[in-house]
Amino acid sequence: MRLFASFCIYLGFCVGLYLLLILVYFIREWELLMWAIGVPIELIKSKSLLWRLSIVSMNWFALNLVYYGISMNVAKFGGDLFVNYAASSSAELLAILFSQTWLTTSLAMIGKFFVSIAFFVVYMLTAELFPTVLRASSLGLLQTSDGFQ
Structure with missing residues (x-):
């Protein structure tokens, strides 16, 4: 069960990296990017x-x-x-x-x-x-x- 939980955590991290890549592609200014990912x-x-x-x-x-x-x-x-x-x-x-x-x-x-x-x-x-x-x-x-x- 621990192995599966670790897998899910790291998989979520990788998915987050890809989502960040998509955001960075469309939002090139870092100030706007920080607002986009940091403030719901x-x-x-x-x-x-x-x-x-x-x-x-x-x-x-x-x-x-x-x-x-x-x-x-x-x-x-x-x-x-x-x-x-x-x-x-x-x-x-x-x-x-x-x-x-x-x-x-x-x-x-x-x-x-x-x-x-x-x-x-x-x-x-x-x-x-x-x-x-x-x-x-x-x-x-x-x-x-x-x-x-």
């Missing part, structure tokens, strides 16, 4: 859903800016790189951040702890803000928008 029509039609989407999109952007800002600059905190990376990983996985003695690293890990909590809350909130038929598309769009920093 129902989200644009509804003013309240579009408003929700814009607010939650800003939340995702801010969270990702802080999260990746801390994660990708762990080497610049001073001290041993490996200790900083271990502290960063522990903060994300276990939310334990008191293993560092340096103020900068400790404050950064505290920030990462709360950003990880905020990610969880925003993810759950986002899932509840949109109707079931648009939930996956909305989450996908928001997760894509967080990579634009």
Whole structure:
């Protein structure tokens, strides 16, 4: 059964690639293409859903800016790189951040702890803000928008 499920997932991925190829053939401008594949029509039609989407999109952007800002600059905190990376990983996985003695690293890990909590809350909130038929598309769009920093 797992093999069949994996097959279906990868088959769906391949079908999606071909659909993307067709869209790219007809829509040559990448900005329009992103709108075509990323925003379902129902989200644009509804003013309240579009408003929700814009607010939650800003939340995702801010969270990702802080999260990746801390994660990708762990080497610049001073001290041993490996200790900083271990502290960063522990903060994300276990939310334990008191293993560092340096103020900068400790404050950064505290920030990462709360950003990880905020990610969880925003993810759950986002899932509840949109109707079931648009939930996956909305989450996908928001997760894509967080990579634009």
